[in-house]
Amino acid sequence: MQEKVLTPPDGVHLEDIEVGRVVEFGRISVSKQDIITFARAYDPQPMHLDEEAAKASIVGGLCASGFHSCAIMMRMIADGLLKDGWTSLGSPGIDECKWLKPLFPDQVLTGRVICTEKRALASRPEVGLLKVKFEMLNQAGDVIMIWDSNQLLKVRNPGPKVESGGKGERPPPLESVWDGPQGAAPDPTRNFFEDREIGEIYELGSHTFTKDEIIAFAKQFDPQPFHLDEEAGRKSLFGGLCASGWHTAAIWIRQFVAYRQKIEREIREAGAPVARYGPSPGFRNLRWLKPVYPGDTLTFRGRTAAKIDLKSRPDRGILQTDSQARNQRGEIVFNIRGQILAERREPFKP
Structure with a gap:
């Protein structure tokens, strides 16, 4: 049963978050058209677009993109937590996301969150960092997605150290995919799991963000003021209107x-x-390192980072790819370790 937590008059600050308390939030349904519309815009794979193609895939039916699930979760967080008074200052990223079950059309989704750690930032004592676990559940009560996430909140009374739970561990430093030894591009005729080589480089192209598209995405999935309004953006930690991390x-x-x-x-x-790829079990080490402003052009690059054999699926292996985006100033603004199932030429034999 959802526990009703009273919101302080000045909003929910770091001091108000209780480590270990489970809070349920949100309720949203996702239609077939919602799934297809998002997929056409951002993830046009057959399993997200075409019912017949999806039936022949591993998932067995039309399902939402994993990143659509993430965008929906963000919308539920915005409506169920942030609008309820959380003094959000944004998020630096997600340590790990697991897609446990497909999100099919017409499922009714709810969310659940538990804080595992909280502390004020040593460099900015007026800013607090929460370590939180978010779960998305379907109407049957199945957990279909889990985030191990990070959330920034205001500290009501900066000064004395505010810290509770956890070990205060910091993420490891990033290795730039633009620096160090560079592997060759993959041989397009050698595309099965066994063929792939650690260090392969993928040039993923560029995209320029416009003010209108930033606001349109935010209105639908992440309606925080600094993604919607220029003045609110200027007053935020980001210093200007900026794109949702999602x-x-x-x-x-x-x-x-x-x-x-x-x-x-x-x-x-x-x-x-042609080797069959997909779906993905999730991702790791998602970092939003710098804001993305209107007019910024991001260039994306990926590098094969690891290959994992699967005893449970001997016909597939997991490919892990480190991808980053840097802006026109050469600054890395985005990092993610993606994962995808890749077909093997021969079944894995332990």
């Missing part, structure tokens, strides 16, 4: 899918067999 992530998956589909066309033209 907007940046959606553009990344669009660029990645477009790259993959281009490779598949080249393979077919060469008369070589």
